[in-house]
Every structure is written in C-alpha cells, then in structure tokens.
Amino acid sequence: MDVTKMTISELAGYTYDCECNRTHNVDVKKIVIGENAINEAVDYIIEQTDKMVMIICDDTTYELAGMKFEKLLPTSQTYIIHERNNVHVAPNESYVGEVLIKIPKNIDFFLAVGSGVINDITRQVSYMMDKPYVVFGTAPSMDGYASSTSSLIINNIKESIQGQSPVGIFADSKMLQNAPYEMITAGFGDVIGKYNAIREWQFGRDYKKEHYCQQIVDAVMSAVKKCETNASNLKKREPQAIISIMEGLILAGMTMGMYQNTRPASGAEHHIVHYWDVDCIKRGVEHPLHGNSVGVGTVIICLLYDLVKNHLPVPVMELDGSKISSILTEAGCKISPVDLNISRELLKESIVKGHTMSSKFTILTYLSQEKPKVLENAAEQICDMFFY
Ligand SMILES: [Zn+2]
Numbered sequence: 434m435d436v437t438k439m440t441i442s443e444l445a446g447y448t449y450d451c452e453c454n455r456t457h458n459v460d461v462k463k464i465v466i467g468e469n470a471i472n473e474a475v476d477y478i479i480e481q482t483d484k485m486v487m488i489i490c491d492d493t494t495y496e497l498a499g500m501k502f503e504k505l506l507p508t509s510q511t512y513i514i515h516e517r518n519n520v521h522v523a524p525n526e527s528y529v530g531e532v533l534i535k536i537p538k539n540i541d542f543f544l545a546v547g548s549g550v551i552n553d554i555t556r557q558v559s560y561m562m563d564k565p566y567v568v569f570g571t572a573p574s575m576d577g578y579a580s581s582t583s584s585l586i587i588n589n590i591k592e593s594i595q596g597q598s599p600v601g602i603f604a605d606s607k608m609l610q611n612a613p614y615e616m617i618t619a620g621f622g623d624v625i626g627k628y629n630a631i632r633e634w635q636f637g638r639d640y641k642k643e644h645y646c647q648q649i650v651d652a653v654m655s656a657v658k659k660c661e662t663n664a665s666n667l668k669k670r671e672p673q674a675i676i677s678i679m680e681g682l683i684l685a686g687m688t689m690g691m692y693q694n695t696r697p698a699s700g701a702e703h704h705i706v707h708y709w710d711v712d713c714i715k716r717g718v719e720h721p722l723h724g725n726s727v728g729v730g731t732v733i734i735c736l737l738y739d740l741v742k743n744h745l746p747v748p749v750m751e752l753d754g755s756k757i758s759s760i761l762t763e764a765g766c767k768i769s770p771v772d773l774n775i776s777r778e779l780l781k782e783s784i785v786k787g788h789t790m791s792s793k794f795t796i797l798t799y800l801s802q803e804k805p806k807v808l809e810n811a812a813e814q815i816c817d818m819f820f821y
C-alpha cells in the first residue's frame with residue numbers, strides 16, 4: 434500500500450518495509466478526529482482497560498473536556514494541574530514531578546486532555562510508570578501529538594527526552610475549530626516549517642550522503658500542501674482548514690516516529706527557535722507558542738538560503754521565501770522576529786550560533802563550519818531587513 438495515499442487513521446498501527454531499506458512503524462494505534470471524538474475515546478479506553486484511568490488536564494481543558502471524561506469513564510481519577518501565580522503550566526521538571534507525586538498507585542492507564550504541555554507531561558509520566566496513554570487534543574497547535582519524545586525544560590535547559598507515543602489520538606473537530614486563534618496559527622506555522630525541514634534533509638542527503646526516505650518526504654509534503662491550500666480559510670475557521678492542520682500536525686509527528694528521528698519535520702528553522710526559547714527561559718519570561726516562532730524561523734532561514742545560494746556546495750531545493758511569507762500572513766501568522774519581541778542581537782546570535790542547538794546537519798552547520806564569514810555577513814544583512 435502506498436503510504437503517501439493513506440489517511441492518518443489508516444496509517445495508525447501500520448508497519449511496512451520501505452523502499453529506503455528501513456522498516457517504518459507507526460506506534461499510534463488509533464486516530465479519530467470528528468464530532469463524536471469524546472465518546473470514541475471513552476469506548477477505546479474502556480476496550481484497553483477496566484482498571485483505573487488517570488485523567489490529566491489543566492483548568493481550561495478540564496472545563497473543555499476533562500469534566501465530560503470524568504463522567505463517562507467508569508473508573509477514573511482526575512488530576513488538574515493548576516497555574517502558579519498566573520504563569521501558564523510549563524513542561525518542566527517541577528510539573529512532571531508534581532504529577533508523579535500525585536499519582537495513586539493503582540493507575541493502569543493515562544488520558545491527557547490538552548495540547549502541547551499536557552501531552553508532554555502525560556507522555557513522560559506514563560512512560561515512567563510504564564503504562565500506556567491516550568491524548569485528547571484540544572487545539573491544533575503543535576506537531577508533538579504523535580511524537581515519542583517530549584521537549585522538557587530541566588534546570589532551565591530545554592531537552593528532548595525519550596518518552597512514548599500515545600496509543601490513541603482523539604480530537605473533537607468543533608473544539609479544534611473554537612481553539613484560541615494563536616494556537617491555530619501556531620499549528621499552521623509548525624506545518625509550514627516542514628518545507629524547510631525537507632530542504633535541509635535533501636541538503637544533508639546530497640552533501641553528507643545522509644540516509645533519506647522519499648516516501649516519508651512525500652507524506653510530509655502532502656500534509657503541508659493540504660494546509661497551504663486552506664490558508665485563506667483559516668481566519669474564517671472553516672472546519673476543513675482546521676482539520677487539515679490537525680491532520681498535518683499528527684502526520685508530521687508520525688513521520689518522526691516512523692523515521693525514529695526528527696529529520697522529516699525539523700531543520701534550521703527549529704534550531705533558531707530553540708535558541709530564542711532558551712533565551713526566554715534564561716530570562717524567566719514565557720516564550721511564544723512554538724509554532725508561531727517556527728513560522729518566523731522559516732521566513733528567516735528562507736532569507737538566509739537566498740543570501741548564501743552562491744556559496745552552497747550542492748544545488749538545494751528552491752523555496753520561494755516571499756510566497757511562504759504571504760501564505761503565513763494570509764493565515765494570520767507572524768512573520769517578523771520583531772513581533773515576537775526578539776532583539777537584533779538575539780536574532781543575529783541565533784543565526785550565527787543556532788547550529789549548536791542540534792547535531793543535525795543544516796545550512797547553519799554547513800556555513801558555520803565552512804563559511805563562517807559568509808554566515809556572519811548574511812546574519813547582519815537579515816538583521817538590517819527587520820531592524821532599521
Ligand atoms: Zn522509508
């Protein structure tokens with residue numbers, strides 16, 4: 434069966450020997466995005482266990498869906514992670530520790546009700562307790578739903594920590610449609626970033642002879658294209674546009690699991706965002722939602738590729754940066770680092786030192802190793818475009 438033609442629900446639980454000579458495996462067994470998702474999630478969980486289920490949510494997602502799950506699941510306990518001093522719940526050691534301490538011993542199964550943060554915390558806690566979990570996604574805001582790793586902040590440093598994929602992903606289409614708009618633009622930005630992620634992978638393939646999987650690339654690209662076509666309908670919150678983003682995000686997360694690496698879904702655009710996030714964490718301020726930064730990061734890296742194209746050792750995929758900017762704008766996403774409160778100094782530093790954020794080969798790795806002066810000049814030129 435051609436994986437690029439399969440829906441995410443068909444891909445769930447699928448294993449195949451790929452023409453890239455690797456076996457790809459989708460750990461998520463069940464995916465439902467629809468109007469009856471809460472009931473379907475309840476039925477699925479009851480099929481998996483007749484023992485105690487722990488529902489993990491925050492104040493907002495408790496109101497949205499946690500409360501309903503509590504009523505519908507016959508044996509469940511709920512733990513609501515509250516905000517502290519009006520600061521949003523964060524995926525850090527303190528909150529993971531808090532939840533771990535509060536888990537009664539008889540828990541057999543976990544249900545995360547929320548998006549990025551709640552999913553990461555539940556992934557980690559369930560993994561440590563060696564129990565499966567299901568996520569009920571409340572916003573199409575990031576691509577980590579299907580992921581097996583969590584991005585956790587430990588001692589003020591953001592680390593990618595091994596965890597497990599959920600066995601099921603469920604989302605109510607109406608709820609996704611009504612999610613705060615900045616969460617929807619974040620999801621959109623994270624999906625659009627995949628354009629550059631794929632360009633970087635091809636660069637790695639052609640220059641570093643890195644392993645590459647065409648089928649996974651085709652699957653990611655089809656998800657991106659679907660979102661892109663729906664950009665103008667996003668502000669109207671058209672159901673199909675919102676569902677496409679959620680599907681694109683889940684698919685992107687799945688491809689990382691299938692490839693056992695984040696290669697299909699992140700490149701230099703993520704590394705500079707990581708640099709900005711680390712700066713916020715160090716200063717003790719909240720950083721923008723991941724995908725809203727990734728959209729801006731993608732714009733910056735497209736500018737970088739344009740500026741240095743005559744210095745690259747192999748031909749790279751042509752991406753029209755101004756078209757990407759206009760698609761992002763059309764969807765209501767930010768495209769300037771100024772709108773994210775990023776200073777000129779930080780922007781320059783992130784371009785010059787962004788390669789230190791990951792061992793993955795990207796344009797930042799290449800330039801910092803082979804053409805540091807070119808990188809420095811290009812960073813300066815990019816800063817001039819936003820700060821004048
Ligand atoms: Zn493959």
Ligand SMILES: [Zn+2]
Binds near residue numbers: 723
């Ligand atoms: Zn991302």
